[in-house]
Amino acid sequence: MFHEIGEMLVSRSDFFLQLTMEHLEISVISILIAGILGLGIGIFISEYQKSSGIILTLVNIIYTIPSISLLGFLIPFSGIGDKTAIIALSIYALLPMVRGTHTGMTNINPAVIEAAQGMGSTNFQILYKIRLPLAVPVIISGLRNMVVMTIALTGIASFIGAGGLGVAIYRGITTNNTGMTVTGSLLIALIAFVTDFLIGMIEKLVKRERGTPARRFSRSAVWITVAAVVFVAAGVLAAAVVVSSRADRKNIHIATKPMTEQYILGEMLTLLLEEDEGFRVQLTQGVGGGTSNIQPGMENGAFDLYPEYTGTGWNAVLKNESIYEESMFDTLSAEYRDRFGFEWVGMYGFNNTYGLAVRREIADRYNLVTYSDLAAVSGNLVFGAEYDFYEREDGFDALCAAYGYSFRKTMDMDIGLKYQAINQKQIDVMNIFTTDGQLSVSDITVLLDDKKIYPSYLCGNVVRIDVLERYPGLRGALEKVNGIISDADMAYLNYLVESRGAEPTQVARGFLEDKGLLKKEGAK
Numbered sequence: 001m002f003h004e005i006g007e008m009l010v011s012r013s014d015f016f017l018q019l020t021m022e023h024l025e026i027s028v029i030s031i032l033i034a035g036i037l038g039l040g041i042g043i044f045i046s047e048y049q050k051s052s053g054i055i056l057t058l059v060n061i062i063y064t065i066p067s068i069s070l071l072g073f074l075i076p077f078s079g080i081g082d083k084t085a086i087i088a089l090s091i092y093a094l095l096p097m098v099r100g101t102h103t104g105m106t107n108i109n110p111a112v113i114e115a116a117q118g119m120g121s122t123n124f125q126i127l128y129k130i131r132l133p134l135a136v137p138v139i140i141s142g143l144r145n146m147v148v149m150t151i152a153l154t155g156i157a158s159f160i161g162a163g164g165l166g167v168a169i170y171r172g173i174t175t176n177n178t179g180m181t182v183t184g185s186l187l188i189a190l191i192a193f194v195t196d197f198l199i200g201m202i203e204k205l206v207k208r209e210r211g212t213p214a215r216r217f218s219r220s221a222v223w224i225t226v227a228a229v230v231f232v233a234a235g236v237l238a239a240a241v242v243v244s245s246r247a248d249r250k251n252i253h254i255a256t257k258p259m260t261e262q263y264i265l266g267e268m269l270t271l272l273l274e275e276d277e278g279f280r281v282q283l284t285q286g287v288g289g290g291t292s293n294i295q296p297g298m299e300n301g302a303f304d305l306y307p308e309y310t311g312t313g314w315n316a317v318l319k320n321e322s323i324y325e326e327s328m329f330d331t332l333s334a335e336y337r338d339r340f341g342f343e344w345v346g347m348y349g350f351n352n353t354y355g356l357a358v359r360r361e362i363a364d365r366y367n368l369v370t371y372s373d374l375a376a377v378s379g380n381l382v383f384g385a386e387y388d389f390y391e392r393e394d395g396f397d398a399l400c401a402a403y404g405y406s407f408r409k410t411m412d413m414d415i416g417l418k419y420q421a422i423n424q425k426q427i428d429v430m431n432i433f434t435t436d437g438q439l440s441v442s443d444i445t446v447l448l449d450d451k452k453i454y455p456s457y458l459c460g461n462v463v464r465i466d467v468l469e470r471y472p473g474l475r476g477a478l479e480k481v482n483g484i485i486s487d488a489d490m491a492y493l494n495y496l497v498e499s500r501g502a503e504p505t506q507v508a509r510g511f512l513e514d515k516g517l518l519k520k521e522g523a524k
Contacts, residue, residue, distance in 0.1 A: 004179040005179055005182060005183050005186065008179050008180065008183050009183060012503075015168075016165075016168065016183065016184075016187065019163065019164060019165045019167055019168055019184070019187075020165060020187060020191070022162075022163035022164045022165075023151075023154055023155075023157075023163070023164035023165045023166075023187075023188070023191065024191070025082075026082060026085055026086060026089065026154050026157055026162060026163070026164055027089070027150055027151045027154045027164075027191075029086050030085075030086050030089035030090045030093060030150050030154070031093065031146065031147055031150050033086070033090040033093075034089075034090045034091075034092075034093030034094050034097055034146060034150070035093075035097060035143060035146070037090070037094060037097075038093070038094050038096075038097025038098045038100075038101060038142075038146070039097060039101050039139070041055065041059075041094070041098045041101075042097065042098045042099075042100070042101020042102045042104075042105065042139075043101060043105065043127075043132075045098070045102055046101070046102050046105035046106050046131075047127070049106075052102060052106075055098070056098065056099065056102070059094055059095050059098055059099075060095065062091055062092075062094075062095075063092065063094075063095045067088065067092065067153060067156050068156070068159070070088045070091065070092075071084060071085075071088050071156070071159060071160050074087055074088055075160065075293065075296060076296070079296060079297060079300045079302055080160040080161045080162070080287065080293050080294075080296065080297045080302055081160065081161050081162050081284075081297070081302050082157075082162045082163070084160055084162070085154070085156075085157035085160060085162035085164075089150055089153060089154060089157070092149070092150070092153060093146045093149065093150045096142045096143075096145040096146040096149065097142050097143060097146050099142060100138055100139050100140075100141055100142015100143065100145070100146075101135065101138075101139050101142060103138055103142075104134075104135030104136070104137070104138030104139050104142075105131050105132070105135040107138070108130070108131055108134050108135065112130060112134070113126060113130065113131070116129075116130050137203065140199065140202060140203045141203060143199065144196060144199045144200065144203060147195055147196070147199060148192045148195065148196045151188065151191055151192040151195060152188060152189075152192055154166070154188075155169060155184075155185075155188055158170050158286065158288070159287075159288030159289070160287065160288060160289075160293060161255060161284040161287040161288075161293065161294075161297065161302070161303075163284070165184045165185075165187050165188050166184070166188075167184070167285060167286065168180050168181070168183060168184030168187075169181050169184040169185055169188075170258060170286050170288070171258075171263060171285060171286055172184065173414055173416040173417065174258050174259065174260060174263070174286060174414070174415060174416035175260050175263060175416065175497050175498055175504070176416060176419075176420075176438070176497075176498045176499070177497075177501065250277075250278060250279045250280055250471060251279070251280045251281075251282065252273055252279045252280070252281050252282070252304050252305070252467070252471075252474070253281075253282045253284065253302070253303050253304045254266055254269055254270065254281055254282070254283050254284070254303070254304065254305055254306060255284045255287050255294045255297060255298075255303040255305075255306040256283070256284070256285050256286060256287065256306060256307060257286070257287060257290035257291070257294065257306075257307075258286035258287065258288060258290065258414075258415060258416070259286075259290075259415060259433075260416075260437060260494045260497050260498055260504070261352065261433075261435060261490055261493065261494050262285075262286070262307055263285055263286065263497070263504040264493050264494070264497065264504045264507055264508050264511075265307045265348070265459070265508075266283050266285055266307070266504075267283075267504045267505045267507075267508035267509075268481070268508040268511070268512060269281070269283075269305075269307075269461070269478075269481075270283050271505075271508055271509055271512060271518060272477055272480060272481070272512065272517060272518070273474075273477055275518060276477065276480075276517070276518065277473055277474075277477045279471070279474075279477075284303070289387070289388060290388055291308065291312055291316050291317060291388075292316070292388060292391075294306050295317055298340070298342065298462065298464060299340060301464070304463065304464055304467045305461050305462060305463040305464065305467065305478075306461070306462055307348075307459055307460070307461055307462075308344075308459070308460065308461070308462045309352060309457035309458065309459050310324060310326065310329060310332060310344075310455075310456060310457060310458045310459075310460070311324045311353065311394065311454070311455035311456055311457040312392075312457065313332055313336065313344075313462070314328065314332055314455065315392065315393040315394045315455065316392055316393060316394075317336075318332070318335055318336075318339075319393065320393075321393060323394075323452075323453070323454075323455045324455035324456055325455065325456055326456050326458060329344075332344070336462065337465065341464060341465045341466065342462050342463065342464055342465065343462070343463055343465050343468060344460045344461065344462055344463075345460070345461050345463050345468070345475055345478045345479060346460055346461040346478035346479055346480070346481040346482060347458055347459070347460035347481075347482055347483070348458075348459045348460060348481050348482075348483070348484060348485045348490075349458075349459075349482070349483040349484060349485050349486060350435060350458070350459055350485045350486055350487045350489065350490040351434070351456055351457055351458050351459075351487060352433045352434055352435045352457050352459060352487075352490065353433070353434050353454045353455070353456065353457045354394075354431055354432070354433065354434075354454045354457070355431070355432045355433070355434050355446050355447070355449065355454070356371055356374070356399075356429060356430075356431060356432070356446070356447045356449070357422070357429070357430055357431075357432045357439075357442075357444040357445065357446045357447065358374070358381075358428060358429045358444065358445055358447065359422055359425065359428055359429075359443065359444060359445075360443045360444055360445050361443075362381065362428050362429075362445075363445035363447075364445075368445065368447060369447065369448060370447055370448045370449075370450040371403050371447050371448065371449055371450055371451065371453070372403060372450050372451070373447070374403065374405065374429065374447060375403050375404045375405055378405040378406055378407050378408075378429075379406050379407070379408055380408055381407055381408060381428035381429050382407065382408060382409045382410070382411060382426070382427045382428050382429070383396075383405075383407040383409070383410045383411070383427065383428070383429045383430065384410070384411040384412075384413055384418055384421050384422065384426070384427035384429070384430045385410070385411075385412070385413075385418070385430060385431045386412070386413065386414065386415040386418070386431075387412050387414075389431055390410070390412065394453075394454065394455060396410070398453065399431075399453060402451055402453045403451065403453070407429070411426070411427055418430045418431075418432075419436075419438040419442050422442065422444060423442055423443065432446065434487060434491075435487055435490040435491045435494060436491065436494060437491060437492070437493070437494025437495035437496070437497065437498040437499060438494075438495070438498050438499060439491065440491075440495065441495070441499050459485075461478050461481075463478065480517055481517075484515050484517070485511075489511075493507050493508075493511060
């Protein structure tokens with residue numbers, strides 16, 4: 001495993017360096033915001049004790065909100081991407097900072113305060129010459145906890161397309177690449193460890209000071225300033241790297257869903273647009289929640305294009321209840337243009353529709369062939385699916401209504417873990433995609449949809465019309481993918497990534513070269 005991690009860090013150094021810089025950028029900005037606000041709030045409630053109970057209770061309540069829930073709550077207001085991630089992380093980071101500041105400033109020996117008052121010191125002088133200096137060790141301890149927590153929690157930023165090392169973790173889970181998942185996790189742990197060590201050294205230096213309060217404060221202030229400068233410098237450097245990478249006259253921002261084939265399609269688009277058309281592509285891979293988070297990002301201009309499926313567009317985006325057929329494509333396209341200012345350009349050719357699969361031993365035991373066969377025994381079985389399947393118009397509820405299913409239990413899980421769960425007998429039935437790469441290497445039986453409940457899901461690119469108008473060559477570039485991928489092609493490409501350990505970039509390049517859309521590497 002360690003050898004695999006070492007090789008991955010060397011061969012994918014640019015990838016992990018970019019993710020690390022994004023991770024630092026988001027973390028540092030969040031830490032600075034929470035540090036300043038938390039210090040200010042902590043000082044305020046220590047000066048006005050009557051407000052401390054209310055404010056600390058409020059901060060504690062916010063802290064108990066699950067991070068996914070907070071991100072979901074913020075998306076309608078601030079969209080997806082870095083801004084929302086920074087807001088959420090700053091909110092979570094407030095508690096240790098506020099509590100540390102308040103605790104440090106309210107646990108000072110009252111005799112010291114009385115002595116200062118007896119010498120004629122004003123309240124402000126007591127605050128900045130005595131109380132703050134004496135509270136510095138506790139404040140730094142709160143800062144230390146806050147920094148480590150924020151760095152670790154930043155991994156979830158990838159769920160809303162904000163980047164960072166969580167991208168590697170999430171991509172590794174989705175594509176069955178354990179090495180990538182572990183590498184991303186270790187890098188986050190390393191950053192947190194190094195940061196904790198450095199702040200711990202500052203904390204020890206502060207505690208060793210034995211001079212007067214004013215002298216101790218001055219020394220502490222120097223170290224805190226040095227730490228702040230380091231954090232700011234890291235944030236500025238990260239921001240500069242990201243900004244410089246994005247600053248291009250023909251910049252295109254592509255998003256993909258958290259699925260293996262979407263990772264491959266994202267890499268195909270990147271290769272085509274960068275190498276063949278001279279675009280500068282910013283690729284946000286594996287946006288958590290898929291369409292439900294990408295669509296708002298498209299509407300507010302955060303993304304320029306992404307691969308989507310016609311049936312998903314009809315039911316999940318346009319909210320139609322009818323079953324989609326490809327004869328409705330003109331209506332679908334017209335509604336996208338009129339309601340969102342989007343256009344479908346470049347239809348790949350494959351149809352990745354839903355299916356149902358059961359463990360082979362279950363199928364053999366109950367003689368299951370069709371979806372209807374499953375209804376009689378569903379009460380004995382456990383059903384597993386990715387999160388958004390339970391919320392889709394054409395998802396779980398529609399499936400159960402059509403076939404009369406009443407499963408003993410349902411499980412929500414990441415899309416990349418379903419095959420592992422069914423192979424380990426944690427679930428008995430699951431929804432699948434007909435182009436899943438693991439279909440051929442899993443001990444499962446795919447059932448027949450005898451009532452034809454699932455619509456067509458042809459894959460194509462949804463693009464903002466204003467982007468097509470800004471870059472006239474973009475339409476022609478995207479139309480090159482028309483009809484180039486069959487269902488069997490997509491299943492095989494997914495298999496190469498999920499079961500053979502190939503990188504999506506490598507698979508995408510090889511396919512495009514075979515189709516004559518890219519020159520082979522090394523060819524003149």
